[in-house]
Amino acid sequence: MLRLPMPWSKKRGQRRLGNPSVGIAGEVAFSGAAFLSGVFGLSLVLISQFAPQQVPEQVSSEALSTSLSSWVIGVVSLAAVMIGAMRLVFRVMHLNASDEMRSVIATKAAALERLAPGQGGEVGLPNVPRGKSITDSPGEYLCYRLPVVIGEDGIFGPALLALFWNTAWIILLAVVVSGFWIGRPRWILAGLLVPFALIGRWSFLYFLSQVRQRIGVGPTVVEISEHPLKPGGRYDLFISQGGRLKLKRLSVELVCEEETFYRQGTDVRVERHQAFVLGLARQRDLEVDPQVPWEQQLVMEIPANVMHSFAGTHNAIRWKIVVKGESRPWPSFCRNYPVVVHPPG
Amino acid sequence: MAIILPKLSRRRSSTGVTSESQPAIRLTLCDPNSMYLAGGELTAKWRISRVQVDELQGLEISVLWHTEGKGDEDLHVHHFQRIGDAKLREIGVENEQSIQCVLPAAPLSYHGQLIRLSWCVRVRLYLEDGRDIVSESPFYLVTQLQQTPCVANSGEEEEPLKGASDASSVAASRSAQTRSVLASLRR
Numbered sequence: 001m002l003r004l005p006m007p008w009s010k011k012r013g014q015r016r017l018g019n020p021s022v023g024i025a026g027e028v029a030f031s032g033a034a035f036l037s038g039v040f041g042l043s044l045v046l047i048s049q050f051a052p053q054q055v056p057e058q059v060s061s062e063a064l065s066t067s068l069s070s071w072v073i074g075v076v077s078l079a080a081v082m083i084g085a086m087r088l089v090f091r092v093m094h095l096n097a098s099d100e101m102r103s104v105i106a107t108k109a110a111a112l113e114r115l116a117p118g119q120g121g122e123v124g125l126p127n128v129p130r131g132k133s134i135t136d137s138p139g140e141y142l143c144y145r146l147p148v149v150i151g152e153d154g155i156f157g158p159a160l161l162a163l164f165w166n167t168a169w170i171i172l173l174a175v176v177v178s179g180f181w182i183g184r185p186r187w188i189l190a191g192l193l194v195p196f197a198l199i200g201r202w203s204f205l206y207f208l209s210q211v212r213q214r215i216g217v218g219p220t221v222v223e224i225s226e227h228p229l230k231p232g233g234r235y236d237l238f239i240s241q242g243g244r245l246k247l248k249r250l251s252v253e254l255v256c257e258e259e260t261f262y263r264q265g266t267d268v269r270v271e272r273h274q275a276f277v278l279g280l281a282r283q284r285d286l287e288v289d290p291q292v293p294w295e296q297q298l299v300m301e302i303p304a305n306v307m308h309s310f311a312g313t314h315n316a317i318r319w320k321i322v323v324k325g326e327s328r329p330w331p332s333f334c335r336n337y338p339v340v341v342h343p344p345g
Numbered sequence: 346m347a348i349i350l351p352k353l354s355r356r357r358s359s360t361g362v363t364s365e366s367q368p369a370i371r372l373t374l375c376d377p378n379s380m381y382l383a384g385g386e387l388t389a390k391w392r393i394s395r396v397q398v399d400e401l402q403g404l405e406i407s408v409l410w411h412t413e414g415k416g417d418e419d420l421h422v423h424h425f426q427r428i429g430d431a432k433l434r435e436i437g438v439e440n441e442q443s444i445q446c447v448l449p450a451a452p453l454s455y456h457g458q459l460i461r462l463s464w465c466v467r468v469r470l471y472l473e474d475g476r477d478i479v480s481e482s483p484f485y486l487v488t489q490l491q492q493t494p495c496v497a498n499s500g501e502e503e504e505p506l507k508g509a510s511d512a513s514s515v516a517a518s519r520s521a522q523t524r525s526v527l528a529s530l531r532r
Contacts, residue, residue, distance in 0.1 A: 098469050098477070100407040103422040125451045127421070232490055258459040258497065260416030271415055273458045275497035307455045307495040312419035315412045315460045343383060343451045344490040 028091055035084025041077030045070050129311045131228060131340035139223035141238045146222045146337040155210045162207040166200045217333045218243020220323050228340040232304040239323065242293040247286040248326040254278040254300060259316045276306055308343040368396035370468050370480035379484040383450045389466045389482065393438040402471040404428045408446050413461040423449055454485040457497035
């Protein structure tokens with residue numbers, strides 16, 4: 001049975017929703033129109049400045065009467081000229097080039113700037129991340145102390161949300177109170193105060209939980225005997241968890257994660273999948289004292305047939321050591337320590 | 346136990362329909378198993394038939410890797426050669442030609458859940474009427490230690506936790522999984 005493609009679904013594989021040349025023609029037409037309208041607007045501004053008597057009668061005399069309106073129209077027209085011209089040149093340059101040719105041109109251009117993803121890797125290991133920052137810090141017990149990656153559940157976003165939302169709520173409250181004060185009550189705004197207050201309360205509590213998590217859970221130290229890692233290799237690992245904690249569970253894992261970026265409409269979406277998980281340590285009902293941190297020396301053996309670290313433009317394979325804890329009264333925490341795995345040999 | 350590798354598909358034509366009147370590109374790799382060691386040398390032979398040399402505008406041969414899967418495609422050309430119409434007339438397209446290149450150390454072939462990383466030799470033939478015809482010959486880039494392409498776990502079930510020293514059993518289970526994935530690919 002023939003399945004019609006749905007325009008709102010993500011394009012997969014080689015399926016196309018129409019002839020690609022129609023899209024190219026549309027893009028060229030739009031860029032050309034932007035360029036020409038920009039030239040027209042810019043010409044009008046220049047004529048009005050240097051030969052005002054030559055401005056056509058159809059153009060409103062108020063449009064270019066002040067210097068501010070001239071500037072606005074001039075800047076917008078200049079932007080339209082530049083955007084239109086750049087898109088036109090880009091499209092024309094790509095008209096008769098294959099994907100491979102474009103890739104070669106991009107690689108050569110980037111080699112000059114030394115910025116291409118393919119060139120950013122280790123010498124002789126293209127598209128394998130360098131991971132230089134990982135070996136910046138020497139360890140106390142083993143060779144290197146691994147840096148922690150601040151997760152996406154950072155404190156900055158919740159803090160901003162709580163601040164702006166509650167500020168807006170207080171302004172709204174002031175407007176409502178002033179309405180009652182002058183005898184013209186705003187009932188709709190007053191009604192909105194309650195649901196808005198609930199959202200404000202939730203955002204503030206979420207911010208507080210993030211603060212508690214950050215302050216309450218002590219530092220986690222991860223040290224490793226060697227870096228970069230290689231499949232089939234055996235490495236020593238030292239883990240230390242500080243703070244005053246009563247942990248229900250603590251686990252240490254080596255994780256290989258596939259990370260992929262794709263466009264869906266105007267959004268760029270990220271999807272992650274744990275391709276490989278190797279449990280290194282797991283302990284239940286653990287008590288950590290500030291004077292006596294929980295410390296563990298582990299041996300980590302990486303299987304031979306695993307993929308190395310990889311960093312493309314839209315796809316990546318990342319390796320990391322993950323320390324996860326479930327604790328009370330503090331919320332659970334999860335800390336990631338990236339490592340780089342090189343191909344064997 | 347012998348590892349049975351999947352038979353890699355070869356893309357014949359960009360139109361998807363190959364008729365007797367259409368030009369044909371024959372592309373053959375030097376290794377019949379399509380397995381190449383990272384840092385090793387690759388030789389591929391190509392020949393064009395069912396077309397007059399006057400009808401050709403040019404030809405591009407690339408050795409490249411590209412990603413497939415859920416994300417947007419990444420593509421990187423490792424070796425690129427463009428042959429113009431004058432050079433094509435000189436060498437004669439009916440004769441078998443060959444290209445050689447030394448493969449890089451990375452990235453290796455990979456078959457994951459979200460990402461598949463595939464290597465191939467691609468020949469793109471440009472005709473005078475503006476059409477282009479593509480033929481691909483995929484191959485695996487592996488290492489001496491990993492003599493099969495890396496295959497990811499399903500990720501739905503965690504590896505059993507028996508301590509870090511049990512990694513060899515994990516490797517054995519992964520090797521079996523590799524074989525089953527390759528067999529399913531072959532089917």
